[in-house]
Amino acid sequence: MSLVGKFASVGGATMVSRLLGFVREAMIAGALGAGPVTDAFYAAFRFPNLFRRVFAEGAFNTAFVPLFAKEVEGGGNEAAQKFAEEVLSVLFTVLFVFSALAMIFMPFLVSTVVAPGFVSSPEKFELTVLMTRIMFPYLACMSLMAMMAGILNTMRIFFLPAVVTTLLSVFQIIAIAGGMLLGIGDETMGTWQAWAVFFSGLVQFGVLAIAVRRQGLRLRLRLPRITPEVKRLLILMVPALVTGGVTQINLLVGQIIASLQENAISVLNFADRINQLPLGVIGVAVGVVLLPELSRSLKAGNFADAQHLQNRSLEFALVLTVPAAIGMVVLPGPIVSLLYERGSFSAADTAMTAAALAAFATGLPAYVLQKVFQPGFFAREDMRTPMWFSMISVAANIALSLAMFPFLGHVAIALATSISAWVNVVLLAMTLWRRSHFRPSSVTVRRCTMILLSSAVMGVVAWWLGHALIEPAMGEGLVRKAASILGTIAISAVVYLVAVVLSGGIDKGEIKRSLRRRRA
Structure with a gap:
């Protein structure tokens, strides 16, 4: 299959996931509107989701895939299975301990990190704590699933790991539909959503674990040990923890600030959901396919192929993201109105969401270009350079959000996120050029x-x-x-x-x- 074909395979599966996500968000908007329960659910969900993207899809995957590809290229399936079992044992132990501690201290985490602005509303605060506790094991399931997906992607199986993510929306849609048919209250509906997230995580991990087993890798849990290979993985993960999660860290910072404005968290989430459709379809496709393919080319010493991969990835990223971004900047109001304005979602909610969408869209090409340029570092096991650039980007986001929030409100958070993404992209591109690791043809x-x-x-x-x-x-x-x-x-x-x-x-x-x- 060609590179574009692989992008299309992952992008098509991701598009199904995003479209189902739209159905889910439209149902939540109609059932709950931009109210306190919606605020509590999104605040609660974003916390484990943040760690999932920072740790599982960010730090872990960017460090694990190049090392696993090296084992596949150098030692075959036997060496790859040994390495995967060593990593699985350590990963499972760390996730179990971390999840247990987080669930115990969740009231403290909600009051200081997740949504400090909710402390003044006891009912909203308690509901957020409850839903975060229910959903936090989702992090462990998704982290283990990310490992299974990394294994399958290295073996050039891209469609199944991408399409299995649709199960999250399927479970939530079933929960919303069931709740609406039974006429349950808003708080109960929010709790049902939290349980749907939890169970979807279990099923997603189970599906990919079976798929890995069918590829001949029968992974078993061992006594966790820090072997030289695992130690190398952990060393690479430390800077990648910052790099892989920069967008999510930016969003968390925005959420903390947004909790000071009524309904701001909800409208930012609704706007980001629209922005995530092209970002998910294109950005995820590039990120999922390019890293393992680039890693294998560099390990094999095929530098011409590595340049070709990056050139085609750049073209593919821009050909879809630039028109999508311009469309959302030019027509944000009509798009939001068509997707959300019904039931409890008012015209005022549309206006707030449209303003945020236009601001998010200005950074859409930058979000995807990060997925094009970062693998150029990760595939060479250079995690530190993107880490420093990510730290600069986060600092810019925090400073701009705080500076603009008094004047622009929730729009300032979306705009600051976009500007910080462009800062990161410029730094990545300039460094790759200076090192002659990538120069567009x-x-x-x-x-x-x-x-x-x-x-x-x-x-x-x-x-x-x-x-x-x-x-x-x-x-x-x-x-x-x-x-x-x-x-x-x-x-x-x-x-x-x-x-x-x-x-x-x-x-x-x-x-x-x-x-x-x-x-x-």
Whole structure:
């Protein structure tokens, strides 16, 4: 399978997950609105989710995948299985102890880290503590699942680890639908959501553990020991703990500040959910595929292939994220209104969410470009350089959030997150260039330039259609409003596709090859 085919495989599975996530978020918005229970649930969920992304998908995976790929390339499945069992035993022990301590001291953590602003509302605070305790074991399940996914990705199995993430939304949708049918109260609905998260984690880990076993790796728990290989993993993880979780750390900082403004956490989450669709589809696809592929190429000494992988990844990232970002900046209000404005979600909630969405969208290309540039360091087992850049980015985010919050409110948090992401990208790209680890080819530079110009043309068309088609339909019924918004998006997309193909922003040969493979 080609690199683009692998991106498409992971991206397609991730898109299903994100679309189900939209269904889930729309149901939560309709059932609970942007109220205290929604605030409590998202605050509670973000805490274990933060550690999952920082530790499991961030530090652990970025350190584990290159080392596991090295074992596969050098010693085959036998050496890889031995290394995986040693890591699994240590990982399981650490997760068990950490989860137990976190659940015991959860009231303290909620009052100091998760949502300090909730202390003034005892009921909201207690509900947040309860839901965080229920969901915290999800971290352990997802960390173990991340290890299974890393093993499968190194073996070039990408679709199953990506599609299994849809189970989180499936479990939550079932819980919401059941609660609405039974007419349960808001607090009970929030608690049901927490239990749905917990059980989905167990099932996701179980599915991937079975898949790894079917690949011939029958992993067993051993007595945990810090072997030289495990020690190397831990050394690489220390800086990666900072690097891999920079976006989540930024979001947590934003949540702490947002807890001072009523309903700010909810509207930021709703806006970020929309922003996460292209980010998840493209960013996750690039991150999941590029790191193991780049690691194997560098271990094999194939530097030309490594350059090719990075060039194609850069093109793939920009060809989809730039037009998506411009679309969300130009049409944030109509997009939010179509997706969320019903039931308890008011026009005022739409206005707040749209402002946050536009601010988040300005950083969308940067979020994805991080996934393109960071593997250039991780695959070479250099975790420290991205760590320092991430620390600079976090400092910029905190300073900007605090400086702008009194003037812009919740929008300041989204905007600061975007600016800090661009700071990180510039530092990563400049360092790779200076070290001659990656310099875009002339073909890639030309294609990226055409992508930017084609996206600008699309943005002008979308802005004009927004005034001509969408504004007159906003006061009409849902059908006319949806038709005008979806029609505008469809026309803009066609304009962009025609422009980018005719200008050479997309490799026409790759399109023809993909079509031939589909016919075959």
